[in-house]
Amino acid sequence: MPRKCAFANAAILLFLLVTTFYLLLPFLSSFDFSGERQVESFDFKATTVEEACLRSNVHSIDPIPRVVHVIWLNNTDLNFMSYLTIRSALIAIQPDRVNLHYTDINEQNEWFMRVRDNLTLVPHDLETEYGQQIRDKWQIPHIADLLRLDVIAKEGGIYLDMDVIALQSFDSLLGCEKDLMLGNEGGDRHGLCNAVIVGRRGSSFIKHWRESYDNFATNEWNYHSVILPKEMSSLYHEEICTVSPSVFYWPTWTKKHIRYMHKPITQSEAQEFQDTVVANGGGMYPDQLAYHAWSQVASTYLKDLSLKKVVSHNTRFNVLVRRFID
Numbered sequence: 001m002p003r004k005c006a007f008a009n010a011a012i013l014l015f016l017l018v019t020t021f022y023l024l025l026p027f028l029s030s031f032d033f034s035g036e037r038q039v040e041s042f043d044f045k046a047t048t049v050e051e052a053c054l055r056s057n058v059h060s061i062d063p064i065p066r067v068v069h070v071i072w073l074n075n076t077d078l079n080f081m082s083y084l085t086i087r088s089a090l091i092a093i094q095p096d097r098v099n100l101h102y103t104d105i106n107e108q109n110e111w112f113m114r115v116r117d118n119l120t121l122v123p124h125d126l127e128t129e130y131g132q133q134i135r136d137k138w139q140i141p142h143i144a145d146l147l148r149l150d151v152i153a154k155e156g157g158i159y160l161d162m163d164v165i166a167l168q169s170f171d172s173l174l175g176c177e178k179d180l181m182l183g184n185e186g187g188d189r190h191g192l193c194n195a196v197i198v199g200r201r202g203s204s205f206i207k208h209w210r211e212s213y214d215n216f217a218t219n220e221w222n223y224h225s226v227i228l229p230k231e232m233s234s235l236y237h238e239e240i241c242t243v244s245p246s247v248f249y250w251p252t253w254t255k256k257h258i259r260y261m262h263k264p265i266t267q268s269e270a271q272e273f274q275d276t277v278v279a280n281g282g283g284m285y286p287d288q289l290a291y292h293a294w295s296q297v298a299s300t301y302l303k304d305l306s307l308k309k310v311v312s313h314n315t316r317f318n319v320l321v322r323r324f325i326d
């Protein structure tokens with residue numbers, strides 16, 4: 001029966017093809033040059049260490065001050081995103097002070113005027129403080145990486161990058177027995193990002209970290225700001241507390257995650273999202289204290305943001321930040 005046989009052969013061939021395809025699938029899908037898939041895979045479970053870190057509020061006699069620090073260097077004009085960062089810090093964290101570390105500021109700028117009364121201005125002179133780095137041709141973002149460490153080492157408090165939205169009170173972190181707290185970046189926990197730093201004055205971890213910048217090559221920026229602190233965290237584990245990726249840095253900077261935050265959603269999706277955020281006390285997830293907007297990667301979306309659009313267009317980002325607009 002040649003016809004039947006041919007049919008059987010075709011069926012076997014098809015079976016083999018399908019099986020091979022499925023066997024290869026894991027390898028095909030990990031064929032991902034940027035590593036975005038590993039960064040995105042996360043089970044939303046904090047490790048025991050992370051869990052303990054988040055609940056380690058021991059009513060320390062020397063709490064981390066409820067002072068927020070933000071940095072704005074070599075740029076006279078605050079923008080809408082920095083306004084959102086400052087407003088969210090004021091409302092969600094209820095700090096004793098928000099210190100704006102700056103070099104030069106346009107006091108007539110619209111966003112500055114809206115938050116002026118709630119800021120403590122801390123002027124810096126980069127030539128005096130970071131003359132060596134400037135002579136070594138460091139760029140402003142790299143100097144800002146150092147300044148945040150110096151500010152926390154000197155005063156303690158909560159440092160926020162000007163694209164971080166604070167979502168809930170940070171009070172549960174301020175009694176931490178270790179002197180520094182950082183958040184894991186990525187579901188694969190590949191790094192400890194420096195966009196949010198919660199620390200006590202004199203933190204010894206910061207001292208080690210600061211020293212690493214002594215032999216800083218400007219092409220190693222991401223290494224010194226994200227990967228190195230992760231490596232150092234196992235070496236100096238008694239000096240640092242690390243929290244789960246969802247506390248400060250979820251969703252991540254991958255294309256898919258950025259789109260998730262900024263693509264248009266329907267009225268009913270917006271309502272559902274809003275209900276979840278309210279149920280979580282301000283976060284998209286129960287333990288989320290902040291959202292990092294990854295301004296470098298998300299600039300196509302962020303540059304088009306405006307106060308009007310946040311109010312009138314439904315995206316997850318807009319719904320999340322709406323309550324911070326005055």
Ligand SMILES: *[C@@H]1O[C@H](CO)[C@@H](O)[C@H](O)[C@H]1NC(C)=O
Binds near residue numbers: 074138139
């Ligand atoms: C600060 O900005 C000015 C002009 O915007 C630029 O010429 C200067 O090089 C910048 N300073 C540093 C240290 O990058």
Ligand SMILES: *[C@@H]1O[C@H](CO)[C@@H](O)[C@H](O)[C@H]1NC(C)=O
Binds near residue numbers: 090117
């Ligand atoms: C900002 O400061 C003003 C004047 O002191 C005060 O009335 C207001 O409550 C403050 N706003 C926030 C959000 O803290």
